[in-house]
Amino acid sequence: MALNRTYLDWNATAPLSAPARAAMLDALQLPGNASSVHGEGRAARAAIDKARRQVAALVGAEPPHVTFVSGATEAANHVLTPDFRMGRAPLAMSRVYVSAIEHPAIREGGRFDPARVTEVPVTPAGIVDLSALEALLAERDRSVGMPMVAVMLVNNETGIVQPVADVAAIAHAHGGLTVVDAVQAVGRIPVDINALDADFLILSSHKIGGPKGVGALVSRGEVLMPKPLIRGGGQEKGHRSGTENFHAIVGFGAAAQAVRENLHDRNAKIEELRNRLEAGMRHAAPDAIIHGEGVLRVANTCFFTLPGLKSETGQIAFDLEGIALSAGSACSAGKVGESHVLTAMGHDPKLGALRISLGVDTTEDDIARALAAFTKIAGRRKSAGEAA
Numbered sequence: 001m002a003l004n005r006t007y008l009d010w011n012a013t014a015p016l017s018a019p020a021r022a023a024m025l026d027a028l029q030l031p032g033n034a035s036s037v038h039g040e041g042r043a044a045r046a047a048i049d050k051a052r053r054q055v056a057a058l059v060g061a062e063p064p065h066v067t068f069v070s071g072a073t074e075a076a077n078h079v080l081t082p083d084f085r086m087g088r089a090p091l092a093m094s095r096v097y098v099s100a101i102e103h104p105a106i107r108e109g110g111r112f113d114p115a116r117v118t119e120v121p122v123t124p125a126g127i128v129d130l131s132a133l134e135a136l137l138a139e140r141d142r143s144v145g146m147p148m149v150a151v152m153l154v155n156n157e158t159g160i161v162q163p164v165a166d167v168a169a170i171a172h173a174h175g176g177l178t179v180v181d182a183v184q185a186v187g188r189i190p191v192d193i194n195a196l197d198a199d200f201l202i203l204s205s206h207k208i209g210g211p212k213g214v215g216a217l218v219s220r221g222e223v224l225m226p227k228p229l230i231r232g233g234g235q236e237k238g239h240r241s242g243t244e245n246f247h248a249i250v251g252f253g254a255a256a257q258a259v260r261e262n263l264h265d266r267n268a269k270i271e272e273l274r275n276r277l278e279a280g281m282r283h284a285a286p287d288a289i290i291h292g293e294g295v296l297r298v299a300n301t302c303f304f305t306l307p308g309l310k311s312e313t314g315q316i317a318f319d320l321e322g323i324a325l326s327a328g329s330a331c332s333a334g335k336v337g338e339s340h341v342l343t344a345m346g347h348d349p350k351l352g353a354l355r356i357s358l359g360v361d362t363t364e365d366d367i368a369r370a371l372a373a374f375t376k377i378a379g380r381r382k383s384a385g386e387a388a
């Protein structure tokens with residue numbers, strides 16, 4: 001990283017953590033293909049199995065129920081499908097219900113035909129509307145298969161925690177399955193697949209200090225499974241073929257173990273820094289809006305609007321001050337799009353918003369720098385307004 005930069009975009013991606021780096025450097029010495037029966041192959045297999053235990057432990061799952069894939073986007077495309085199997089028998093999912101604030105990886109509906117993707121609204125507070133979900137499931141055609149409900153545990157833009165156990169209870173009462181995108185939740189709040197009553201969890205390594213290009217689909221059991229997305233040599237018990245991305249999987253496992261340790265203390269420190277930042281922001285610009293302020297949010301995220309400041313302009317202005325932050329979710333090709341999350345919460349689609357997201361390495365100096373930049377940018381906005 002260049003000198004004089006402050007990285008405050010941990011929800012987009014986290015820097016590789018020291019334990020992940022060390023585990024990967026060790027793994028890079030191993031030449032083995034985990035499917036080979038010789039000693040080198042068995043060593044690679046053992047390292048993958050260890051990572052499977054580490055990832056399972058992060059979410060209270062059984063290690064055999066962790067399928068390694070190339071990331072959360074692949075996990076979503078794998079599990080969001082009308083084609084399921086119960087044991088060997090085919091089982092049809094009729095429709096997928098996705099919340100309006102899902103990441104595009106889920107919102108697109110995976111392998112469901114777009115006509116079979118139903119959006120579930122959120123309340124103005126940014127929380128999945130449970131009565132709307134209940135009503136949508138109640139009015140469905142029961143003769144065409146099981147419904148599937150896909151909801152995130154923590155929103156990547158606002159940091160707002162979603163009532164996933166309530167969503168699961170509603171989905172199950174209607175004979176459906178629940179898929180939970182836990183990408184932004186792990187490492188920030190305790191996540192337990194059984195406590196959430198989720199049927200599937202989606203995880204991504206690079207959001208928790210592991211390498212990019214690896215993630216997992218975690219299931220509650222093994223009886224009800226989606227038809228594989230990638231078929232071939234039958235790796236990952238046939239759920240995901242292709243030689244395992246062994247070095248990345250090992251890094252993911254080490255990162256998963258690291259974020260599980262000291263979860264509470266680490267996040268308490270992060271929350272203190274985030275609160276200090278927000279108090280300073282309110283002082284410097286009393287008209288600033290902090291989205292999700294009044295509801296349960298993870299400790300590391302601050303999603304805010306400075307009236308009169310566009311997302312693009314704001315992002316560039318902070319970048320010029322040496323601060324890396326983002327305008328909500330990072331779109332492809334660095335485009336700054338409108339926030340579908342704020343739109344779903346009832347805001348004007350043109351409302352500019354910026355996201356500061358902290359991580360384990362964020363320091364008091366980083367926050368002081370971000371606040372100094374904020375004060376400068378907010379003030380400039382004001383004087384530009386007065387001059388106009």
Ligand code: PLP
Binds near residue numbers: 011012181205206
């Ligand atoms: N879900 C959420 C909530 C995310 O924040 C992201 C990444 O931005 C994804 C899914 C996609 O993850 P991946 O980059 O592993 O495909």
